Amino acid sequence: MFGQTVWERNLHQAGSARGLAATAKDIVVHERATRLVGLDPHDGAQRWDIPCGTWPRATIIAGDRCLVIPQSPDQLSCLDVRTGDVLWSAQLARFTGHLAATRDTVLVGGWRGSTPLTAFDLQTGSLLWQSPKRVKIEAPVVVDSGILVGESHSSEISLIEPRDGSVKAQWSLPEPLASSDNHPVLTPLDGDRVLARCGPRTVVEFSLSTGTVATFFRSDDVDLAPQAVGRTGSILWVLPVCGSHAVRTLHTHDGTPLRRFAAADVDHAVQAGSGFVVADFTGRLALVDPDPAAPRYSTHSARIAQRIRVLRDHGPGTVLVMTKGTLRVVEVD
Numbered sequence: 137m138f139g140q141t142v143w144e145r146n147l148h149q150a151g152s153a154r155g156l157a158a159t160a161k162d163i164v165v166h167e168r169a170t171r172l173v174g175l176d177p178h179d180g181a182q183r184w185d186i187p188c189g190t191w192p193r194a195t196i197i198a199g200d201r202c203l204v205i206p207q208s209p210d211q212l213s214c215l216d217v218r219t220g221d222v223l224w225s226a227q228l229a230r231f232t233g234h235l236a237a238t239r240d241t242v243l244v245g246g247w248r249g250s251t252p253l254t255a256f257d258l259q260t261g262s263l264l265w266q267s268p269k270r271v272k273i274e275a276p277v278v279v280d281s282g283i284l285v286g287e288s289h290s291s292e293i294s295l296i297e298p299r300d301g302s303v304k305a306q307w308s309l310p311e312p313l314a315s316s317d318n319h320p321v322l323t324p325l326d327g328d329r330v331l332a333r334c335g336p337r338t339v340v341e342f343s344l345s346t347g348t349v350a351t352f353f354r355s356d357d358v359d360l361a362p363q364a365v366g367r368t369g370s371i372l373w374v375l376p377v378c379g380s381h382a383v384r385t386l387h388t389h390d391g392t393p394l395r396r397f398a399a400a401d402v403d404h405a406v407q408a409g410s411g412f413v414v415a416d417f418t419g420r421l422a423l424v425d426p427d428p429a430a431p432r433y434s435t436h437s438a439r440i441a442q443r444i445r446v447l448r449d450h451g452p453g454t455v456l457v458m459t460k461g462t463l464r465v466v467e468v469d
Contacts, residue, residue: 150445
C-alpha cells in the first residue's frame with residue numbers, strides 16, 4: 137500500500153543527510169547525538185553501534201567500507217561497513233569537510249576554504265598527498281577517470297588524479313559555479329558527459345573526452361537552486377530557489393523539457409517503476425509521471441510525517457525516508 141511503513145527506527149535527533157549513507161546492501165546512520173549504527177536494509181535490524189562523535193560533516197560507503205568525518209573530534213574514520221570495526225583513522229585539521237572516495241583513494245578538505253585538499257590510501261589510511269595551501273571548493277565528484285573539483289565562485293573545473301593530486305584536464309565554464317556549501321553542483325550523466333550548475337540560472341554540459349562545453353539548460357523566468365541537477369533514470373530534476381515555482385523535469389539525452397511541477401511538490405525524487413516518487417518538506421510523498429501528456433501528474437499521495445529531510449532509493453516498491461526524527465522504509469507500490 138502506498139505510504140505504508142515497512143520498518144522504522146527512532147534516531148533520537150533531527151537527523152541529517154550528511155549523517156546517512158545507504159546502498160542496496162548496507163545502511164549507516166548517525167543517531168543519538170554521538171552514535172553511528174549499521175543497519176540491515178531489509179528489515180532495519182541493527183548490525184553494530186559505535187561511538188562516532190557529533191554531527192558528521194560527511195558519511196559515505198565505498199565498497200565494503202564506511203568513511204565518516206564527525207564535527208568533533210576532527211578525524212576521518214574508516215570502518216568495516218558490515219561490522220563497524222574501525223580499520224584506521226586519521227587526524228584532520230579543524231573544520232575539514234567534503235569527502236569523496238575512489239576504489240583506492242579517499243579525498244577530504246576544501247570545505248569553506250578552511251583546509252587544504254588531502255588524500256589517503258583507502259586500504260591503509262596512509263597519507264598520499266596534500267595541497268600546498270587551503271582551497272575553497274564545491275563538493276568533489278568521482279568519475280571513472282578521476283575526481284572532479286571546482287573552486288567556489290570560479291569558472292574552472294579540474295579533473296585530478298586521486299593518487300597524486302595532479303591535474304589531468306581542465307574546463308573553463310561560461311559562468312562561475314553555483315556555490316552550495318555541502319551539496320554537489322556537478323552531475324555525471326554517463327562516462328563522458330557532466331552537468332554543472334553555473335550562475336543563477338544556467339546548467340552547463342561538458343565532455344570529459346572532447347573538452348567541449350555548452351549550455352544544456354537555462355531558466356528563463358526564475359533563479360535555480362544552487363545545487364546539482366538531480367537525476368533519476370532518464371529524467372533530470374531542475375529545482376528553483378526556495379520559495380519560487382516551476383520545478384522542471386528534463387530528458388537526460390538532450391534536455392528536452394517534460395512536465396513542470398509547483399515547487400512545493402518536489403524536493404527530492406527517486407525512480408519507482410515507470411514513475412517517480414517525490415517528497416516535500418511538509419512530509420508528503422507522491423507518485424508522479426513527468427510526461428506532460430499524462431492526464432494526471434500524481435496517481436498516489438500520502439502524508440507520512442511532519443517533515444521529510446531525505447528521500448533515497450531503497451529497492452523495488454520501496455523508498456528510504458529520513459523524517460525529522462526517524463529513519464524508515466516506506467512502500468510506494
